[in-house]
Each structure stands twice: as C-alpha cells, then as structure tokens.
Amino acid sequence: PSGSVYNVGGGEEASILEAIAALERISGRRLDVRHVDRARGDVARTKADVSRIAAELGWRPATRLEEGLTAMWSWASATVARA
Template sequence: SSIYGEAAAYPTSEDTVPRPLSPYGITKLAAEHLAHAYGKEFGLHASVVRYFTIFGPRQRPDMAFTRMVTSLADGLPFELYGDGTQSRSFTYVGDAVEATIATMEGGPDGAVYNVGGGVEVTMLQAIEVLGRVAGRRLEIVRTPRAEGDVARTAADTSRIEADLGWKPRISLEDGLEAQWRWAADRVAAA
C-alpha cells in the first residue's frame, strides 16, 4: 500500500495512480516495474500483490503491533507515532499468505492485486482491541508522526475477490489475539 501515498480515493483500487511518499514506497513501485520488465524480457509470468499492513505472530520487532504487544507483555509504555487517528487496512499474515498463493496459482500474467484486511481501523481502535484481547490497558506515549507515514490506507480488494475468489478471513481481533498469545508466551518463557 506504500506505493499509493496519500491516495485520491478510499478504499484504494489498483487503478489508482501510485504516488509514494517514502523511499520504501518508491522501492516497492520500482520492484513492480522490475518484475513486469523481467517478465516481458525473459518470458516469465509476473503478477503483483500490494499488501496493506500485514501483522501477526513473528512480525518484525520494529513494526507497530509487535511493539504494542511487547510493551503490553513487558508492562512498558508504547510509543505511538502521531495522534492515533491514522488508519490502515490491517491484514493478518495467514490471509496474506493465502492471497499470495492464490495469485501465484491463478493470477493472470501482469495482474496487480490489493491484499487488505477488509476493514479500515485507526491505531487507537487497534490499541483498544488489543487491550480487550489481552485484558490489560496499554500505556501510550505520543510522539510526532514519522516522516513519510501516510494518514490513511484502505484496500479495495474487489479485483482479487472477483478474479481469484480470495477475501480476508481473520478479523483484527482474532489476529491480535494470536499475536498477543505469541508475545505473551515468549515473555513467560524468558
């Protein structure tokens, strides 16, 4: 989703003109162009999936949800970038894997698919869900929004649903519960 930047419309479709704001988003767009160029040059099948904020157990330690569950498990404050009203289509990792496999097995050459969790949620709402799942309140320390971080992402997944029959199955609450259990088990084992 980083290739879209501050999109012109939400939910954002694959036909939206990419306007990445960060070096990360620019590299994602460049990778898409490279995949399509290699496909044409060498006769390879190339389809693209545009992931919207993947989360779940074993997520990178620098990502927001991992930092949230770790802070909660350790009883430490969570550093929230921005005011918490920024929103995302959070996508559970298992759903992202299923969408990737569906695209690899059935996506037509040159296809581009958005892969998102189906519901747009603010960071404050996600923190509330995590607190409910964990039975604890997360202490928040607010810091300025990160440079290049967009205020909103929301995936229009109608194309992948129509073409490949994929849609997300795991709710934010169920996904955060799995991520919380994973983090809590790691803290208990330490």
C-alpha cells in the same frame, strides 16, 4: 494473471488508536501510548483494498482484525513464556 499484484488484508478500516484499544482489550493491559507529531508519510488510518483479489481470484479475508490480533497476542504470550 501471471505477474499480478494484489492487496491482501482484512479489508476493514482501523485507526492506529482503534488497533491500540483492541490490543488493550485483548491483553487486559493498559498500554503506554505517547502521542507525538505525525511524521511525513505517516497514516492515521489503514485499510487494504481487497476488491481486485476478490474480483479476480474470489479471495475473501477469513480473519477479522480483532481475531488476528487475539491470535497474535496468544502466540506472542506463549512464545515469551517459553523463552
């Protein structure tokens, strides 16, 4: 319907540390992760609830988190190499 708002995301839950671990695997690098106290409003885990867009529009995520991070790493690496 006109004016509807939808969450669009991968639909899978991941913690920040899980995303960092995936980036380390993808990049082959160890990241310098520094743990600090969580700020008000910070989230420990994230997951887009895509149930509404799936029900109303039949939309489903096409890219899993690690696939998306891999594609982003490849793009960023190529972009930096050209700079």
